[in-house]
Amino acid sequence: MLPVILRQYGFQVTVAATVTEALQEITTKEFDLLLSDLNIESESDGYVVVRAMRAANPHCVIVILTGYPPLNSSIEKIHHNVDEYITKPANADALVAILADRLAARKREDGKELIKRAGQADT
Numbered sequence: 001m002l003p004v005i006l007r008q009y010g011f012q013v014t015v016a017a018t019v020t021e022a023l024q025e026i027t028t029k030e031f032d033l034l035l036s037d038l039n040i041e042s043e044s045d046g047y048v049v050v051r052a053m054r055a056a057n058p059h060c061v062i063v064i065l066t067g068y069p070p071l072n073s074s075i076e077k078i079h080h081n082v083d084e085y086i087t088k089p090a091n092a093d094a095l096v097a098i099l100a101d102r103l104a105a106r107k108r109e110d111g112k113e114l115i116k117r118a119g120q121a122d123t
Helices: 002-008 019-028 046-056 073-080 092-122
Strands: 033-037 061-066 084-087
Touching: 002 092, 019 046, 033 046, 033 092, 046 061, 061 092, 084 092
Parallel strands: 033 061, 061 084
Antiparallel strands: none
């Protein structure tokens, strides 16, 4: 259901039902956004996918869906290098707004980094 909703909002969606499938997709494609369940096949195995995505696509926005809010989301975000945790069930419009915000913020950061590098190259 969620992939259909995201496609309706204009997102290109790749679906992986297992950690193995996700890891295969990560190694063969480049992604701007990872939206993953925290518990794919077993408890907290979504972090395996997060680590692989960070290694393959360091600038990818990473959002975790979870039925259990992290005890201290700030520490969890830093520790696992996650941009956002969203507690299920999530409202589709709110979820899409968060994803769009995070993507826009990342693009601004990437643009600033390019400008900074260009300025350093001129010196």
